[in-house]
Amino acid sequence: MDYWRKSPKVFWSFGIPPTIWLFAFFLAPLFLVWGLSFGEKQGIIEVAITGTLENYSRAVQPLYLQIFLKSFWYAGLTTFFCLVISFPVSLAITFAPERWKPILLLLVILPFWTNLLIRTYALIAVLRTNGYLNDLLELIWLSADSGLRILGLGDWNLFGERFNRLELLYNNFAVVYGLVYVHLPFMVLPLYAALDRMDRSYIEASLDLGAGQWRTFRSVIVPLALPGIISGVIITFIPALGSYLTPDLLGGTDSQMIANVIERQFKSANDWPFGAALSFLLMYLTFFALAVKALLTRHNEKGLT
Amino acid sequence: MADQPVILQIKQVVKSFGNVHAVNGVNLNIHEGEFFALLGPSGCGKTTLLRMLAGFEFPSEGSIKIDGKETRDIPPNQRPVNMVFQSYAVFPHMTVFDNVAYGLKVAKTPRAEVRERVQDALALVKLDGYDLRKPDQLSGGQRQRVALARALVKRPRVLLLDEPLSALDAKLREAMQLELVKLQKAVGITFVIVTHDQDEALSMADRIAVMENGVVRQVAPPGELYESPNCRFVADFIGRMNLFSGITEGHEDEGLLNVKTEHLGKLTIPHFEKLSGELHLAVRPEKLRISSETLPSSHFSFPGEVDAVVYHGSESHVYLKTDAGPQLCATLTNLSRSSVRPKKGERLWIGWAPEDTLVLSE
Amino acid sequence: MSVRSNNPIGPLDYTRRTWMRLVLLGTFIFLYAPIVTLVAFSFNDSRRNIVWRGFTFKYYEKAWNNSSLMEAFANSLTIAFLSTLISVVLGTMTAILLWRFRFPGKAGYEGAMSLPIVIPEICMGVAMLAFFSRIGWPSGLPWPFNLGAITIAHISFSFPFVTVVVRARLASFNRELEEAAKDLGAGEWQAFKDILIPHMRPGLIAGALLAFTLSLDDFVITFFTSGPDTITFPIKIYSMIRFSVTPEVNAASAVLIAITLAMTTFALWFQSRSGGQAGGTAHG
Numbered sequence: 009m010d011y012w013r014k015s016p017k018v019f020w021s022f023g024i025p026p027t028i029w030l031f032a033f034f035l036a037p038l039f040l041v042w043g044l045s046f047g048e049k050q051g052i053i054e055v056a057i058t059g060t061l062e063n064y065s066r067a068v069q070p071l072y073l074q075i076f077l078k079s080f081w082y083a084g085l086t087t088f089f090c091l092v093i094s095f096p097v098s099l100a101i102t103f104a105p106e107r108w109k110p111i112l113l114l115l116v117i118l119p120f121w122t123n124l125l126i127r128t129y130a131l132i133a134v135l136r137t138n139g140y141l142n143d144l145l146e147l148i149w150l151s152a153d154s155g156l157r158i159l160g161l162g163d164w165n166l167f168g169e170r171f172n173r174l175e176l177l178y179n180n181f182a183v184v185y186g187l188v189y190v191h192l193p194f195m196v197l198p199l200y201a202a203l204d205r206m207d208r209s210y211i212e213a214s215l216d217l218g219a220g221q222w223r224t225f226r227s228v229i230v231p232l233a234l235p236g237i238i239s240g241v242i243i244t245f246i247p248a249l250g251s252y253l254t255p256d257l258l259g260g261t262d263s264q265m266i267a268n269v270i271e272r273q274f275k276s277a278n279d280w281p282f283g284a285a286l287s288f289l290l291m292y293l294t295f296f297a298l299a300v301k302a303l304l305t306r307h308n309e310k311g312l313t
Numbered sequence: 314m315a316d317q318p319v320i321l322q323i324k325q326v327v328k329s330f331g332n333v334h335a336v337n338g339v340n341l342n343i344h345e346g347e348f349f350a351l352l353g354p355s356g357c358g359k360t361t362l363l364r365m366l367a368g369f370e371f372p373s374e375g376s377i378k379i380d381g382k383e384t385r386d387i388p389p390n391q392r393p394v395n396m397v398f399q400s401y402a403v404f405p406h407m408t409v410f411d412n413v414a415y416g417l418k419v420a421k422t423p424r425a426e427v428r429e430r431v432q433d434a435l436a437l438v439k440l441d442g443y444d445l446r447k448p449d450q451l452s453g454g455q456r457q458r459v460a461l462a463r464a465l466v467k468r469p470r471v472l473l474l475d476e477p478l479s480a481l482d483a484k485l486r487e488a489m490q491l492e493l494v495k496l497q498k499a500v501g502i503t504f505v506i507v508t509h510d511q512d513e514a515l516s517m518a519d520r521i522a523v524m525e526n527g528v529v530r531q532v533a534p535p536g537e538l539y540e541s542p543n544c545r546f547v548a549d550f551i552g553r554m555n556l557f558s559g560i561t562e563g564h565e566d567e568g569l570l571n572v573k574t575e576h577l578g579k580l581t582i583p584h585f586e587k588l589s590g591e592l593h594l595a596v597r598p599e600k601l602r603i604s605s606e607t608l609p610s611s612h613f614s615f616p617g618e619v620d621a622v623v624y625h626g627s628e629s630h631v632y633l634k635t636d637a638g639p640q641l642c643a644t645l646t647n648l649s650r651s652s653v654r655p656k657k658g659e660r661l662w663i664g665w666a667p668e669d670t671l672v673l674s675e
Numbered sequence: 676m677s678v679r680s681n682n683p684i685g686p687l688d689y690t691r692r693t694w695m696r697l698v699l700l701g702t703f704i705f706l707y708a709p710i711v712t713l714v715a716f717s718f719n720d721s722r723r724n725i726v727w728r729g730f731t732f733k734y735y736e737k738a739w740n741n742s743s744l745m746e747a748f749a750n751s752l753t754i755a756f757l758s759t760l761i762s763v764v765l766g767t768m769t770a771i772l773l774w775r776f777r778f779p780g781k782a783g784y785e786g787a788m789s790l791p792i793v794i795p796e797i798c799m800g801v802a803m804l805a806f807f808s809r810i811g812w813p814s815g816l817p818w819p820f821n822l823g824a825i826t827i828a829h830i831s832f833s834f835p836f837v838t839v840v841v842r843a844r845l846a847s848f849n850r851e852l853e854e855a856a857k858d859l860g861a862g863e864w865q866a867f868k869d870i871l872i873p874h875m876r877p878g879l880i881a882g883a884l885l886a887f888t889l890s891l892d893d894f895v896i897t898f899f900t901s902g903p904d905t906i907t908f909p910i911k912i913y914s915m916i917r918f919s920v921t922p923e924v925n926a927a928s929a930v931l932i933a934i935t936l937a938m939t940t941f942a943l944w945f946q947s948r949s950g951g952q953a954g955g956t957a958h959g
């Protein structure tokens with residue numbers, strides 16, 4: 009690597025255009041929102057930046073604190089389910105035959121490349137009351153019922169009077185299900201990377217010394233994969249926390265997450281200063297999670313290697 | 314050792330991966346207290362065989378008995394054997410003490426006994442006082458001692474060592490060779506070591522099995538392996554060898570065999586076994602003599618010209634092209650600082666005693 | 676049967692255990708069943724029924740004839756194309772800057788550059804909304820200038836991703852190649868053009884595909900920067916879904932999935948092809 013003074017002409021000609029762009033079309037908008045978060049509404053669209061902390065104190069009132077907590081809870085649940093599913097999946101990919109590995113990995117990543125909106129829509133099409141899953145279940149119910157009729161047991165209504173369609177959508181279950189569906193690859197990839205890097209003889213050594221598979225998992229695999237687990241948890245948690253589309257499309261009236269509240273402030277509620285404060289709080293939480301990750305992985309790297 | 318009971322009985326063991334037979338019908342008996350080496354080039358199946366003993370792979374066919382007990386479905390954590398890994402596999406997230414104590418803790422050994430046995434094991438490998446170190450604070454040699462202590466503390470019936478010295482530098486490796494042998498005699502545990510380094514096997518093992526393409530070619534003590542290899546592969550793999558092909562021309566009395574060689578004419582060699590057809594003759598370079606005059610009549614003797622002399626410090630290798638054709642290599646020990654070595658282009662006689670000739674029918 | 680008994684499952688053959696395979700299978704069903712069903716029913720000759728009533732293209736025809744949907748599609752492609760072009764240029768410049776130079780405040784600069792990757796989409800979306808309304812970005816411009824705001828927003832979140840991809844590629848560059856070119860008389864620009872760009876090419880293509888997909892897929896940020904006359908494909912789909920699930924939307928979605936699949940396949944094909952030539956391209 010060269011010190012920039014070695015060829016300043018190259019340095020400036022490569023450095024200036026992207027830096028200008030970053031400042032003009034990214035940092036400036038962010039700074040504007042930051043300013044708005046200290047502002048007061050005056051009239052319909054007018055906002056005066058007065059340096060008030062009113063918006064922030066409103067954001068920590070129970071009503072909104074509850075939404076923050078709920079968002080944490082959903083993101084946490086999502087992360088937990090992703091971890092539980094991803095561990096065996098990553099382990100299976102790691103120990104798959106060499107020629108199968110890229111195919112299995114691709115199968116995990118491919119949905120990730122598919123449009124988020126379309127994936128969410130696909131979930132709606134499958135899970136809604138008139139959706140494909142309920143259709144399928146009804147079909148099964150009908151054939152089972154007619155089977156019973158043939159056996160002469162029709163009057164007993166063993167499977168109930170008629171098929172009751174399941175309400176799978178527009179509730180909290182649907183939100184967490186959708187979030188897990190969307191974020192699974194975020195967890196599988198870092199976990200796989202950590203497990204694949206791990207020297208297999210550690211596992212063998214543990215088995216050799218008399219530990220069973222479960223003990224080996226607890227005492228050797230999990231501690232050694234910890235950096236991967238931490239980064240998987242954080243990079244799943246962060247986008248899950250800021251999710252907008254999933255709770256918007258799959259959730260019910262009580263499944264709103266922070267992002268939905270922010271959107272409402274900027275659109276229908278038209279309270280930009282408050283929305284700005286909320287979105288900066290969300291951003292601070294994100295930075296906090298990233299800092300935790302950096303701290304934990306550094307600590308771990310020190311302990312390991 | 315052979316009078317000791319058999320501790321490891323390997324019978325007709327085959328291990329296939331897809332269509333490849335990594336181990337293809339191995340039979341071995343390893344005795345209690347023996348230092349046994351599995352030697353062979355990479356890919357010969359020695360590591361696969363060792364991993365089957367440890368229980369990381371299960372044989373496709375055949376049986377492995379440890380202490381007379383069939384191990385077919387016994388997982389590694391229930392076998393009375395322990396292993397020292399090539400990479401040592403010292404757990405990086407545990408201290409030296411926790412590493413060595415791991416196997417005992419897993420077996421629910423009382424705490425006081427764990428402490429005592431770990432201290433003893435660390436003392437045995439000369440690592441007393443290192444208990445609280447983390448593996449990243451240890452040198453490669455020390456890490457290996459931890460791996461050794463960790464396996465020995467379990468008091469296994471058999472200790473398996475997978476290329477244990479390959480990651481160490483040359484000086485340290487030789488010191489560890491000596492130490493391993495001493496340690497083995499002291500603890501009296503059967504050691505099975507896998508290595509591709511013939512020096513290592515020759516200097517440490519009581520008996521060596523030489524493997525090639527998944528098959529054991531010869532099992533013998535080091536001296537016998539070196540002086541009486543039973544096939545071309547073993548002769549060539551262990552040490553250096555001058556090899557020529559020939560055809561038997563019948564036996565004379567008193568166990569003398571006539572061989573017509575391709576270039577060196579008819580040679581009569583003491584050999585008792587009846588043989589016919591094509592075979593190979595072999596002579597070790599250090600058994601060759603070179604001289605400015607013809608050698609005594611008890612020796613074979615061929616004139617030739619020095620092609621190259623390669624200096625190796627303690628000895629020199631002289632490559633000599635015989636007038637008859639074949640190139641021969643002789644080792645000369647540099648006995649004194651003023652030893653005169655042959656020069657390239659010099660004309661000399663080269664030869665050897667007939668009884669130093671090895672007859673290889675395979 | 677004979678194969679199975681011939682190769683017993685070892686203790687580390689986790690992938691060969693039945694329960695592991697079931698987990699793997701279950702996960703793939705979880706991931707793929709909705710998408711596959713969606714695509715399959717876009718061909719079903721029935722408005723809404725799980726029963727298969729025959730194969731049809733009529734919903735594709737309907738989607739094709741839906742002029743507002745097609746307009747949105749054209750908008751999306753235009754934005755993605757422009758955004759990719761500029762993102763690749765800006766992203767590559769940043770990558771070279773960070774790869775080649777040490778300069779004061781570099782850690783902070785790198786942090787700022789990765790901000791668009793890490794901050795929640797919603798925060799970036801509202802920032803763009805506030806920004807464009809504050810500076811009074813003109814509305815009602817003729818096509819394609821009316822897409823300017825969306826395109827700018829897309830570039831802002833895409834080019835740092837291009838930087839990451841290209842920089843990873845640059846890490847494998849042997850500086851001696853560039854020095855050799857200069858030793859042989861090439862100037863700074865000549866060496867850049869002849870040596871560095873050919874080496875970066877796989878990274879540039881991967882970065883471009885990534886930028887294109889990111890732009891084509893984006894909903895949240897576009898949602899805050901689009902107006903009534905600048906509807907993109909995801910925005911259009913979003914408004915259609917809000918009303919109902921129709922085979923027509925299925926068909927439109929299937930087309931987008933097909934585009935993504937084709938691009939991923941191309942990226943993989945290109946990667947596997949250039950993988951072996953990576954060293955060789957430097958000569959060309």
